[in-house]
Amino acid sequence: MAINLDNDDFILGVIGAGAMGRGIVQVAAAGGLRVKLFDVNQAQSQDAVEFVGKMLGRAAEKGQMTEADASAASGRIEVVEATQGFADCQIVIEAATENPDIKNKIYEDLEGIMAEDAIIATNTSSLSITTLASPLKKPERFVGMHFFNPVPLMRLVEVIDGVRTAAEVGDTLMELGRRMTREPVRCQDAPGFLVNQVGRGYNIEAAHINSEQVADIPDLDRILSEGAGFRMGPFTLLDLTGLDVTHPATELIYRQFYEEPRFRPNVMLRARMEAGMLGRKTGHGFYDYSSGKQEFPAEAGYPAYDGLPIWISKAEDEGHKALTEIVSKIGGNLETGESPSSDALILVTPIGDDVTTTAVDQGLDPARTLGVDTLVGLATRRTLMTNPATKAEFRDAAHGLLTGDGVKASVIRDCPGFVCQRIISTICNIGCQIAQLGTAGPEDIDKAVVLGLNYPNGPLTFGDQLGPKNVLRVLEACHRLYGDPRYRPSPWLRRRAELGLSLFDKEI
Numbered sequence: 001m002a003i004n005l006d007n008d009d010f011i012l013g014v015i016g017a018g019a020m021g022r023g024i025v026q027v028a029a030a031g032g033l034r035v036k037l038f039d040v041n042q043a044q045s046q047d048a049v050e051f052v053g054k055m056l057g058r059a060a061e062k063g064q065m066t067e068a069d070a071s072a073a074s075g076r077i078e079v080v081e082a083t084q085g086f087a088d089c090q091i092v093i094e095a096a097t098e099n100p101d102i103k104n105k106i107y108e109d110l111e112g113i114m115a116e117d118a119i120i121a122t123n124t125s126s127l128s129i130t131t132l133a134s135p136l137k138k139p140e141r142f143v144g145m146h147f148f149n150p151v152p153l154m155r156l157v158e159v160i161d162g163v164r165t166a167a168e169v170g171d172t173l174m175e176l177g178r179r180m181t182r183e184p185v186r187c188q189d190a191p192g193f194l195v196n197q198v199g200r201g202y203n204i205e206a207a208h209i210n211s212e213q214v215a216d217i218p219d220l221d222r223i224l225s226e227g228a229g230f231r232m233g234p235f236t237l238l239d240l241t242g243l244d245v246t247h248p249a250t251e252l253i254y255r256q257f258y259e260e261p262r263f264r265p266n267v268m269l270r271a272r273m274e275a276g277m278l279g280r281k282t283g284h285g286f287y288d289y290s291s292g293k294q295e296f297p298a299e300a301g302y303p304a305y306d307g308l309p310i311w312i313s314k315a316e317d318e319g320h321k322a323l324t325e326i327v328s329k330i331g332g333n334l335e336t337g338e339s340p341s342s343d344a345l346i347l348v349t350p351i352g353d354d355v356t357t358t359a360v361d362q363g364l365d366p367a368r369t370l371g372v373d374t375l376v377g378l379a380t381r382r383t384l385m386t387n388p389a390t391k392a393e394f395r396d397a398a399h400g401l402l403t404g405d406g407v408k409a410s411v412i413r414d415c416p417g418f419v420c421q422r423i424i425s426t427i428c429n430i431g432c433q434i435a436q437l438g439t440a441g442p443e444d445i446d447k448a449v450v451l452g453l454n455y456p457n458g459p460l461t462f463g464d465q466l467g468p469k470n471v472l473r474v475l476e477a478c479h480r481l482y483g484d485p486r487y488r489p490s491p492w493l494r495r496r497a498e499l500g501l502s503l504f505d506k507e508i
């Protein structure tokens with residue numbers, strides 16, 4: 001019998017009254033559902049009910065709901081003292097401690113108590129839905145319902161089908177998610193589900209770039225937040241979440257994917273975790289927090305541009321146009337010849353290739369050559385890239401020139417894909433592979449990432465904006481230079497790039 005969420009006798013059960021359980025109870029009650037809550041620690045359940053009452057009261061004070069609705073929502077919450085209390089619940093969401101033994105014992109109890117067609121859902125963040133379902137008598141009624149912390153503020157919920165989950169069970173939970181005023185997305189069981197898989201790309205790639213001495217930590221944070229529009233730089237974000245949370249999750253996803261190189265962790269992150277430099281919670285991470293707030297180092301001043309002639313390579317038509325426009329506006333002394341004069345500063349605008357490869361391929365004097373990332377971030381923060389032969393006077397001239405209109409610029413060392421091209425392409429590639437494996441559809445992948453990670457775009461929108469062909473070039477250049485299968489492009493990306501299609505285009 002199908003579960004009708006509109007029936008007056010529909011009751012949702014929630015197991016675990018910790019950080020997540022209480023948030024789930026709050027959004028369910030606020031969404032008009034009756035909820036029963038159980039925790040082995042009864043004091044925890046009472047505390048949760050008081051907490052939720054306070055939160056609902058605060059929402060009423062802020063005008064987000066009426067006083068009457070807040071008190072009605074509180075009235076819909078009931079604490080039960082044993083799992084037997086769930087006998088009349090048609091759906092139970094388990095949000096107990098992340099331990100498979102604890103969770104399996106709970107499911108065994110529930111199977112003996114709940115109706116044959118009742119649904120058991122888990123809020124696990126890292127365990128396989130299929131594995132958790134396997135000891136159940138009826139694994140087809142078991143499903144993942146992954147909320148994000150803090151639940152009332154994070155609208156996303158991932159509804160995850162295990163291998164044996166019945167389709168209508170997932171459909172019911174999608175509807176339940178909407179009734180709880182959430183934005184549900186549907187995905188198939190996979191390590192890290194959707195959001196936690198994509199989230200690996202951002203910070204691991206940034207750590208790889210930093211490990212290669214390309215740019216320091218504050219500059220990487222500046223480039224990605226100011227240049228590419230991420231709300232937080234990767235290292236500020238790692239400090240906020242804590243390396244003890246992020247790094248083990250990365251290692252787990254890497255292992256669960258049988259050592260897929262795209263998820264390979266970075267040794268620098270493990271070393272810092274073991275050194276206890278966990279982030280805000282320990283007062284010291286990538287930044288110092290001993291004063292209670294992040295000490296973000298001030299940026300050094302910029303040298304002035306002294307009128308040196310500038311020659312911009314025409315090898316990349318769009319990059320040449322974009323950079324020429326800016327240099328002209330700044331009043332740079334532009335050369336227009338087919339090749340640079342003997343003392344000109346040489347600027348190249350590679351997509352994917354590092355400056356060394358670009359200078360050698362184009363027969364340019366590397367001592368005077370720098371790269372500028374024109375694909376991402378000319379408007380708000382610029383990235384300039386040297387090569388091992390670049391002379392300091394040309395680096396300084398380029399730095400002075402490209403900050404001449406008040407836009408800031410960071411100078412990094414040679415690296416395929418600069419910073420933004422490489423990190424956005426990595427995120428896009430992971431998103432494309434999720435689509436290729438059928439874990440979720442393109443729209444749901446993007447929706448999940450924007451809502452769950454607060455990125456300015458989802459992975460496929462990022463790719464369409466940069467151009468799938470450009471993303472393919474960046475990944476191929478990284479793959480060529482490092483010979484590391486970590487950068488191999490997903491077939492989803494390659495085919496759409498080669499056919500000139502959008503990354504949202506599905507095959508029949």
Ligand SMILES: NC(=O)c1ccc[n+]([C@@H]2O[C@H](COP(=O)([O-])OP(=O)(O)OC[C@H]3O[C@@H](n4cnc5c(N)ncnc54)[C@H](O)[C@@H]3O)[C@@H](O)[C@H]2O)c1
Nearest residue numbers: 016017018019020039040041095096097098123124125149
């Ligand atoms: N905290 C997060 O950011 C987050 C995000 C998404 C998902 N999750 C997942 O949600 C679940 C809960 O996480 P949390 O952060 O709320 O943990 P928590 O430690 O805050 O709360 C867990 C609660 O479960 C209770 N519990 C333990 N064994 C129980 C049992 N047998 N029966 C009933 N209650 C039991 C504990 O007493 C505790 O109150 C975990 O599976 C976790 O992976 C957590």
